[in-house]
Amino acid sequence: MQIGIVGSGYVGTTVAACLADFGHDVMNVDIDESIVRALNDGEAPVSEPGLDALLERYAGESLFATSDYEDLVDFAPDVVFLALPTPTNDDGSIDTSIVEAGAEALGTVLADIEGHPIVVVKSTVVPGTTQDVVGPALERESGKRVGVDFGLAVNPEFLKEGSAVEDFNDPDKLVFGTDDDRALEALEAVYAPLIEEGTPVVDTDLRAAEMIKYANNAFLAAKVSLINDIGNICKEFGIDAYEVADAIGLDDRIGEQFLRSGAGWGGSCFPKDTKAIVAAAREQGYDPQLLQAAIDVNDRQPQRMLDLLDSHVDVEGERVAVLGLAFKPGTDDVRNSRAIPIIEGLQERGAEVIAYDPNVGARDNMAERFPDVEFLASASPTLSGAAAALVVTDWPEFADLDREFDLMSGNVVVDGRRIVERRDGLVYEGLTW
Ligand SMILES: NC(=O)c1ccc[n+]([C@@H]2O[C@H](COP(=O)([O-])OP(=O)(O)OC[C@H]3O[C@@H](n4cnc5c(N)ncnc54)[C@H](O)[C@@H]3O)[C@@H](O)[C@H]2O)c1
Numbered sequence: 166m167q168i169g170i171v172g173s174g175y176v177g178t179t180v181a182a183c184l185a186d187f188g189h190d191v192m193n194v195d196i197d198e199s200i201v202r203a204l205n206d207g208e209a210p211v212s213e214p215g216l217d218a219l220l221e222r223y224a225g226e227s228l229f230a231t232s233d234y235e236d237l238v239d240f241a242p243d244v245v246f247l248a249l250p251t252p253t254n255d256d257g258s259i260d261t262s263i264v265e266a267g268a269e270a271l272g273t274v275l276a277d278i279e280g281h282p283i284v285v286v287k288s289t290v291v292p293g294t295t296q297d298v299v300g301p302a303l304e305r306e307s308g309k310r311v312g313v314d315f316g317l318a319v320n321p322e323f324l325k326e327g328s329a330v331e332d333f334n335d336p337d338k339l340v341f342g343t344d345d346d347r348a349l350e351a352l353e354a355v356y357a358p359l360i361e362e363g364t365p366v367v368d369t370d371l372r373a374a375e376m377i378k379y380a381n382n383a384f385l386a387a388k389v390s391l392i393n394d395i396g397n398i399c400k401e402f403g404i405d406a407y408e409v410a411d412a413i414g415l416d417d418r419i420g421e422q423f424l425r426s427g428a429g430w431g432g433s434c435f436p437k438d439t440k441a442i443v444a445a446a447r448e449q450g451y452d453p454q455l456l457q458a459a460i461d462v463n464d465r466q467p468q469r470m471l472d473l474l475d476s477h478v479d480v481e482g483e484r485v486a487v488l489g490l491a492f493k494p495g496t497d498d499v500r501n502s503r504a505i506p507i508i509e510g511l512q513e514r515g516a517e518v519i520a521y522d523p524n525v526g527a528r529d530n531m532a533e534r535f536p537d538v539e540f541l542a543s544a545s546p547t548l549s550g551a552a553a554a555l556v557v558t559d560w561p562e563f564a565d566l567d568r569e570f571d572l573m574s575g576n577v578v579v580d581g582r583r584i585v586e587r588r589d590g591l592v593y594e595g596l597t598w
């Protein structure tokens with residue numbers, strides 16, 4: 166099949182590389198020329214395990230990138246995915262302007278694309294967006310009609326950063342939101358290799374497919390906030406929340422995943438998607454109290470880390486080490502990382518912040534935000550002379566830290582991820598244990 170993909174970030178690039186690996190011909194469209202160049206050179210514009218190898222194999226063979234939507238006309242796609250950002254407005258609601266702009270740009274060339282292409286929204290959008298924003302934009306600019314000249318579908322993506330390629334190739338489910346058989350058949354053909362392997366397909370309409378994505382993320386985010394709430398109670402009682410989590414995770418109805426309490430959730434999805442669905446619900450006249458509480462608990466966890474630090478040491482004028490900047494291990498992404506409020510809190514206290522993340526991209530990304538912080542290339546010099554250390558990301562290499570702590574001038578370690586071993590000589594504070 167001929168597959169167009171508009172937007173080549175974490176999702177668009179991963180989907181492109183994996184669909185090329187399925188045997189499809191892929192054309193990526195992105196407005197960022199540096200991304201287009203990287204893709205055509207076979208280099209991943211985002212850091213994801215396995216992505217470089219796939220791009221190296223397929224770039225210039227069955228995968229091409231362009232900044233010119235017009236190139237889609239000759240390419241004649243059967244399906245075009247929209248993998249564009251859906252950021253947050255100041256009031257927490259979804260900002261659909263980028264998706265709408267992408268749909269408009271696609272609409273102008275859709276006028277000349279032959280056949281019956283299916284436009285598939287892969288971005289995370291609140292219920293109604295595909296029908297009320299994307300469809301009309303495509304119709305307006307192309308002069309063609311949904312369901313008659315081209316199809317419209319929703320196919321949310323559930324991959325996680327840091328394991329994007331693996332997740333795409335081994336999903337728990339495929340969700341196809343369509344209004345007509347042609348769109349459904351096209352999606353089934355795109356994903357044929359996964360369907361043949363037995364991946365369950367949820368066949369539903371556009372709005373339910375959009376909602377499934379938010380429900381999925383809301384559930385997972387709320388699960389982490391619930392274990393954080395329970396973890397905070399455990400800490401007050403002097404009970405190890407990880408022991409409690411292991412026990413409750415044995416109940417199949419609860420499940421063992423997403424029970425790691427600590428500094429809370431960050432990243433480009435949970436924070437924006439929980440806010441967006443809360444705002445969308447309020448617009449419909451319903452106030453989702455539990456989801457709002459999940460957000461509030463999450464916002465409080467970094468402050469609890471700082472409170473624990475304050476209970477042991479006044480860091481004004483002191484060197485303080487921050488270990489971990491990425492919002493989770495295995496990625497260079499620092500969007501909504503818990504390290505951000507932690508560093509801000511330390512700076513408010515007058516501390517000199519020294520930070521380290523094993524991923525150089527994460528260090529560079531955070532350096533753009535915090536020019537006053539010193540970013541170092543390994544843990545030892547970061548801990549050297551520090552009065553205290555805060556562990557914000559559960560990178561596996563932090564579990565091996567040992568004698569490095571001897572380099573500190575003080576001995577307070579506040580661990581937000583239960584990754585560092587307790588050891589003699591350290592005043593060790595786990596956030597929830
Ligand atoms: N990142 C994830 O793990 C993940 C997982 C599932 C779903 N999603 C959802 O997928 C969507 C995309 O997320 P992402 O993380 O890939 O975003 P991203 O910011 O990494 O990438 C978006 C890309 O779109 C490009 N772009 C912006 N405007 C454009 C336009 N008009 N035409 C062409 N390209 C344009 C940007 O240059 C960028 O390369 C979002 O709705 C997100 O919520 C993300």
Ligand SMILES: O=c1ccn([C@@H]2O[C@H](COP(=O)(O)OP(=O)(O)O[C@H]3O[C@H](CO)[C@@H](O)[C@H](O)[C@H]3O)[C@@H](O)[C@H]2O)c(=O)[nH]1
Nearest residue numbers: 322323324325326389423424425429430431432434492493
């Ligand atoms: O037990 C846990 C599990 C996760 N987290 C934190 O939760 C955040 C999100 O982690 P994760 O879900 O692994 O990463 P994302 O890449 O943000 O993936 C989520 O968001 C994506 C974008 O919507 C979805 O596609 C994925 O299914 C969904 O897991 C990170 O800050 C983690 O540190 C915890 O604190 N405790």
